Amino acid sequence: MANTMEIKKGDLVEVTVGGIQVKGKRGKVLATSPKQNKVIVDGLNVVVRHTKPRSAQQPGGKIEKPRPIDVSNVMLVCPNCDKATRIGHVLADNGKYVRQCKKCGAVITDRKEEKPVKAAKTTAKKKTAKKAEKAE
Numbered sequence: 001m002a003n004t005m006e007i008k009k010g011d012l013v014e015v016t017v018g019g020i021q022v023k024g025k026r027g028k029v030l031a032t033s034p035k036q037n038k039v040i041v042d043g044l045n046v047v048v049r050h051t052k053p054r055s056a057q058q059p060g061g062k063i064e065k066p067r068p069i070d071v072s073n074v075m076l077v078c079p080n081c082d083k084a085t086r087i088g089h090v091l092a093d094n095g096k097y098v099r100q101c102k103k104c105g106a107v108i109t110d111r112k113e114e115k116p117v118k119a120a121k122t123t124a125k126k127k128t129a130k131k132a133e134k135a136e
Contacts, residue, residue: 005034005071006087006099008110013041013074014084026077030066038068045069080106 007013007029014026027041045067053060075084078101086102099108 005032005037005039007032007039007071007074007076012077012079013039014077015041015044015069015073016075016084017073032071033068036068037071039071039074040066040068041074042066076108078104078106078108080104 009029009032011029012026013029014024015022017023022044025044027044029039030042031040032038043066046064047067049063049065051060051063076087076099077083078085080101081104083103085104087108088100088102089097090100090107092098092107099110100106101108
């Protein structure tokens with residue numbers, strides 16, 4: 001069985017289990033580890049580690065460190081309807097499967113797809129500027 005996770009880095013998730021302090025809280029996923037089925041969420045499940053000073057450059061003290069949460073204890077928050085939802089998969093127009101909100105039916109895009117490509121445009125402008133300078 002392949003370890004695939006519907007939760008990805010950068011997603012907004014809501015904790016569904018736990019005590020009063022944790023249940024219902026939301027945070028951004030900082031890291032995922034599919035082999036352990038765990039996610040690290042920003043600002044949630046933070047523990048304090050007391051460390052000894054190792055050298056003059058590395059002082060001791062209290063260090064807050066985020067601990068992983070099991071992926072079954074969090075739900076993805078749909079960016080469209082702003083509700084914690086299960087995730088479905090639908091075939092998109094480009095032939096790839098994309099994530100879909102089970103509550104409102106909206107397609108949940110990945111962060112990679114949202115970034116516009118600007119590098120190609122700037123290099124083309126630089127090349128035409130260099131050609132214009134050489135022509136003069």
